Amino acid sequence: MMLPIVDFNADNAAEEFVKSLHETGFGVLKNHPLQKDMLESIYKNWAGFFADEKKHDFKFNVETQDGFFPDTVSETAKGADKKDIKEYYHYYPWGQCPEELREEIHAYYEQATAFASTLLDWVEQHSPAEVSVNYKEALSSMIKNSEQILLRILHYPPITGDEEVGAIRAAAHGDINLLTVLPAANASGLQVLKKDGEWLDVPGDFGCLIVNIGDMLQEASGGYFPSTIHRVINPEGADRTKSRISLPLFLHPRPDVVLSDRYTAGEYLDERLRELGVK
Ligand SMILES: O=C(O)CCC(=O)C(=O)O
């Protein structure tokens, strides 16, 4: 398994991208339309947010899941026994947000969601007929007017040596949603699990966009699109003193969307959040 980098502007981009999603659960795009200077500015401004103790004024709301998740609560991946070494913020347009950061993060949220909708159309167009016949509605329509689409701003602090033995930045996990849209972070570390059990580095050049399948699209496609396990490993050497910021957008359908004969999106999410210990 390899992760090919697909040029968003190439004639066969959609086909190649969806082929990569089917074969690996991941697709990597270059020359995508999400602006680099905007991303750089978001990374810088949110590094400032995480460095300021005022972040605790925005502590997450357990019922609605918006706001700041400190490292003392942050997730323990399904099946893992150590907490991840990370803190993060969940941005929803209806949720809490520091006023000085709202305009920029909201603009990104809107752009990235619109772009993601195009990617869902690509997935739909290039799904084999025997797969797409089981989609209960168009994939891009599943996220239309969804209030559950989640933009997560993640901060992985520098490694101090006081971490629990065996803890890593993000333990091996699959994402819950339909698709995740992840601009390359400001540092490496993301890896995907190959079918042979080996870990593979995800291309992390700034300017690449990484897209991966989540469990809900795996469910809706009857497994044709695999939700591939991934993780973020700790840096080595001089990079241990650097923090890492990343910005995944998790495409969550409206709760009433029927994913399969077994689940609506709402039922599916509830079950998974309980397993993560955050609900
Ligand atoms: O930080 C990253 O690069 C990936 C984060 C991730 O996989 C997640 O939050 O689900």
Ligand SMILES: [Fe+2]
């Ligand atoms: Fe993930």
